[in-house]
Amino acid sequence: MSPMAEFTRDELAGLLREADGVLDRAHSLSPLLDAARPAPALHGVAPLPDAAGWLIPPGAVHWPERLYAHAELDRLPESRERIRSYLATAAVVGTLRAKAQHAAPGFFGRLFGGPGLAAARQSATDLRSRLEAPDFQALDRDVRGHLSVAGAATQLQTRGVHLQAGSHGTPEHLIAAARGAFEDAVEHQGLIFTQYDATRQAEVLARARALRHDPNSEPALRLGAERLLTALTAERAQILLRQLPVDALRTATSERLRFTGLDTIGVNTVADVLASPPGMLTQVHGIGPQTARRLRAAAETLRREAVATHTTGIGDTPTAAATGLVRVLAHFDRINDLDEIQRARRRRILACSEWVPAAPGLWDVALTGETARWAQFTDDIAWADAHREILEPAGSISVGEQTWDDYLSRPAHYQALLATLLDLEVEGGDDLTADVLDRIRSLRLDQTHLTDLHLRGYQSFGARFALVQEKVVLGDDMGLGKTVQALAAAAHLAAQGQRRTLVVCPASVVTNWERESRRFTDLPVYRAHGGDREEAVAAWADTGGICVITYDGARTTGVPAPDLLVVDEAHMIKNPSAARTIAVRALIDAASHVLLLTGTPLENRVAEFATLVGFVAPQLITNGMSSMSAADFRVRIAPAYLRRNQADVLDELPEKLEQLDWIDLTPADESHYAATVRAGSFMAMRRAAMTTPDAVPAKLERIREIIGDAEEAGRRVLIFTYFLDVLDVLEADLGARVVGRLSGAVPPAVRQSLIDTLGSAPAGSVLLAQITAGGTGLNIQSASVVILVEPQLKPSIEAQAIARAHRMGQTSNVMVHRLIGDDTVDERMLDMLAGKTRLFDAYARPSESARVHDAVDVTEGQIAEAIIAAERERLGYAV
The missing domain is CATH 3.40.50.10810 (Tandem AAA-ATPase domain)
Structure with a gap:
């Protein structure tokens, strides 16, 4: 402890002022030691698409107050350590200063001061020793210099923070500090900073914003199409729910439900349950409030599933939503004069107009390594500026009243418009x-x-x-x-x-x-x-x-x-x-x-x-x-x-419902089939179930039933077979229902006219086709029921035949019936041809699969020999 000294009032006042200066400097230094420096606040910074970087308009970044001061101190040797030492000393100075302030009392203070006066004088003595110590004097000089540098940096920052060198004269290390702070804010290091004149951009985006709000523009039509497609999905869900009996609710819940008596209040379908308030359901004996809630919850589950299971297909039923959607697409067809590259450009610009600020002037840009995206952005802006018509208002267009008929005449065209408008390509x-x-x-x-x-x-x-x-x-x-x-x-x-x-x-x-x-x-x-x-x-x-x-x-x-x-x-x-x-x-x-x-x-x-x-x-x-x-x-x-x-x-393609129709042969069919097996004729075996003499084959009976159902449902039928004599049987039996017969003998021009005839024929009409002639290259969307009379040796031939009807432009679900004679060559072929389908899926479709070798292949001759042998053995004939 230093020897205690006495102080005059002036001496003490000077000492206290000196201590106050130290404390003031310590107060100014303290924020510069913040461990967690505040990051810039981003207001109006716009991220570029695909994480390519950020657009930074003027004033979009609120920089930390001491950004430049921190940067300057970081350059001074041991500045943080010196400041910490100074703050530690200042803490002691503050304590001594508080005790020393009473070290120079008046007369009575000196007379009655006692131990308190002595302590104050000792504190004053110690305070002077600390302030006059050479080490502290050197530390104080350093700190004064640090404060001077930090103050100048803070003053410079008030004139603006810059990310690029320029006439403002900001030193490079301060520009680097600002860039680093921005990188911390966006959590991305190594950005490339550049500048960009946004004057042209501001004008382009202003026009894009105006176009977005134009009720006749593509963006408005797109919103309308999305709304109508949602409504169309809801309509279809409602139709489905009206077709589901109430006991279908069992599939939607594990709870025990009671259905008895619901029919007495007119509740027969899932749609009826949804339409009935709980109080109505509880009118049925045995259904209380809890059961009623369970019934409605299960019905709601099925409704959500029905809505979730949808396509973009417009369909063939002119509901309010469907006709409204077609009118929107007809409008779009009238204003759509862009190719795919132009359309993509305009959509990118319209999207930018939603999130890029409108301010003109010189902007900063921070780019990641995706500089190509930035080049695309600037190129899009330049393109839109050079092609002003691209962003011109669309203007009002009158759509005719016959749009639904036009849609039915070329549904593929309208579905393509919908895919383009909704960007589903x-x-x-x-x-x-x-x-x-x-x-x-x-x-x-x-x-x-x-x-x-x-x-x-x-x-x-x-x-x-x-x-x-x-x-x-x-x-x-x-x-x-x-x-x-x-x-x-x-x-x-x-x-x-x-x-x-x-x-x-x-x-x-x-x-x-x-x-x-x-x-x-x-x-x-x-x-x-x-x-x-x-x-x-x-x-x-x-x-x-x-x-x-x-x-x-x-x-x-x-x-x-x-x-x-x-x-x-x-x-x-x-x-x-x-x-x-x-x-x-x-x-x-x-x-x-x-x-x-x-x-x-x-x-x-x-x-x-x-x-x-x-x-x-x-x-x-x-x-x-x-x-x-x-x-x-x-x-x-x-x-x-x-x-x-x-x-x-083709998300919009209607559902293809395929089923195997297993046909039990009649005794006459079986006898005829056995004779073909005994003779060892593979082709005769394949068509035997349709060529039974002096009797109506079971397959033919099934074909009659399918056609009858198709007529009731308002559908037309396409029947494929490999054999000409089977076509003869069908043509003779179906009579006036048959609008034509496609075979290798029919000239190509006539084939197309027969297809045209089917398109205007009544429901239940039939087009017969030899599968090798009518199964490829033709468009027969007017048929929505396909019958394959017998399996084919190549699965691809069947797929091609079905695709004549189930293809772009089809508006109805396609029903595919494969007629399979039970315990006949048909069944054997199904088993033996499965490998060919797997082979195609592996090598020709874009899907992952296990290794498949040519050894999997089975030739047509091998198939015939194997099937004949299997059938002769099954029927007890010598092999």
């Missing part, structure tokens, strides 16, 4: 590399020569895939519009000066290609089939356009090299040594662009599938591909093969 191509995807997505499809065609997103993608990759296999599921994708590619090439498109297809679909080409393009169309095919080919070679020729025509006619070669039902050239394959292969090699179309690229063997790919991309084929795993195989061929399945891209 799926592209596919998941196995493609990023650079290929970028090239496909950046290609603007020239639709100058397309007419009356609104491409779905996946269809546009398919056409662009073919154009970018040049020679490909398009293996889309049946019914997804491979034809229009090919026509879109042809129209694009024609607009670029590559005018000659050659379509090679089976004779059965020549007319369909000719009609679709004329309907959806304005290009010249030449039918090179029949006696005038040489002249048609010559005219096409001279003028360009689309030439449709059969496989035989391509083999026997001198056809010049096309710009685009389209090969329909391309699985027909899977045999490399066949004459038609050789002819088509020459055209493939000569054409600059090739599109092989097939919904069934793999029917029997993986090697055949690989052969098709090898025609267009031989560099992808290697030895041993047949033994590759399914996943590796698909990745290998992805650059040349694109497939999308119905379930992936």
Whole structure:
């Protein structure tokens, strides 16, 4: 302890002022030691899409008050340690100062001071010793310097915090401090900071906001469509609930429910339960309040499930919601003049207008590594500024009263509009590399020569895939519009000066290609089939356009090299040594662009599938591909093969209800069938259940029943069989119900007219078809009941046949009946063909699967031999 000294009042006053200065400096220093520095508050900072960064308009960040002061202190050596030492000393100084303030009393204070005066004088003496100590004097000088630097930094911060160097003269280390603080606020380090003049952006986004609020604009129509689709779903749920009996409530709860007596108050369905107040339900004897609550809770569960299980299909019933939705889509059709790239740009801009502030001026931008997204944003703004019409108000449009009839005449067009409006499009191509995807997505499809065609997103993608990759296999599921994708590619090439498109297809679909080409393009169309095919080919070679020729025509006619070669039902050239394959292969090699179309690229063997790919991309084929795993195989061929399945891209497709109709043969049927087995005739065995002599076969009886049900339900029927004599039986028995018969003997033009006749025929009408003639390439959406009289040797043939009706443009649920004779060749075929379906699913569909080898395949001859042997053994005949 220092020797105690006496102090005059002036001396004490000076000492206390000096101590107060220390305490004041300590008070100023204390906030600079905060362990948790406050982060900037973000007000109006807009995140860029896909986590690409942040837009920072002026004034959008509220910076911490001492941001620059902290940054300056961080640069001074040991500044934090010196400040902590100073604060520790200041705490002692504060204590001494409080005791020392009475160390210089007046006369009576000195006279009667006693021990208190002595203590005060000792505190004053100690205080002076601490303040005058050389170490503290040095520490005090350092701290005064720190405070001076911090004060200057704080003064500089009042003129603004900057993230970029400029005329403001902010030092680089303070700019770095601000950037670091922003990174802490958004929890993302390593950002790239730049500046951006938002003046043009502010004007573009102002127009986008105005368009968003325009009642005739796409955003408003989209909201209307979503509302009406929700209402349509509710309507369908209500219809379903009206069809469910009350005992269906058992499936929705584990509680015990009582239904007896509900019919006496008119409650017969789940919908009735929902419509009945609890007090009404309790009027039934045995139903109390608790049971009534349970009944209504179970009914509500079923209602929620019914609403949750919905599609975007508009359907075929003109309810208020359905007709309203169609009118919205007709309106959208009138104002929609953008291609997919333009539409995507405008939608991105409209989305930005919801969350990007409107302030003009110089903005800061903080970017993550996703600089491409920032480039897209600025490019979109520049594009919208250069194309002002894109954001112009749509204006009022009058939609006619016949929109529902128009929808029924072209439902696929309206469903495509709905998918576009609600942004439900799926592209596919998941196995493609990023650079290929970028090239496909950046290609603007020239639709100058397309007419009356609104491409779905996946269809546009398919056409662009073919154009970018040049020679490909398009293996889309049946019914997804491979034809229009090919026509879109042809129209694009024609607009670029590559005018000659050659379509090679089976004779059965020549007319369909000719009609679709004329309907959806304005290009010249030449039918090179029949006696005038040489002249048609010559005219096409001279003028360009689309030439449709059969496989035989391509083999026997001198056809010049096309710009685009389209090969329909391309699985027909899977045999490399066949004459038609050789002819088509020459055209493939000569054409600059090739599109092989097939919904069934793999029917029997993986090697055949690989052969098709090898025609267009031989560099992808290697030895041993047949033994590759399914996943590796698909990745290998992805650059040349694109497939999308119905379930992936057609959410609106009506339900397909498939059932096996097991048929008990009559005694006469059994006797006839046994005779065919005894004779060992596989084809006779397959059709025996329909050709029983002098009796009505059981299968025919079932067909009559199905047609009767279809008539009552307002449906038309499509019946497939492999056998001509079965067609004879059906035609003779069904009489006037039959509007026509499709077989290999019917010319293609007549086939289309029969399909047109079915479209206007009454309910219960029937179109008969030999499955090898009517099962491919035709659109028969007017039928919604399909009967397969007997199983086929290739599952793909059945799938193709069903897809004639269950395809884009179908508005009704499709009922599929497979007639299976019990304990007959039909049942044996079902078992033995299951492996073929698994093979296709593994290699040709984009789904993961276990390794499947060619050894799984069973040839048609092997199937026949095995089944004949099994049936002869079952019926007791010698093998």
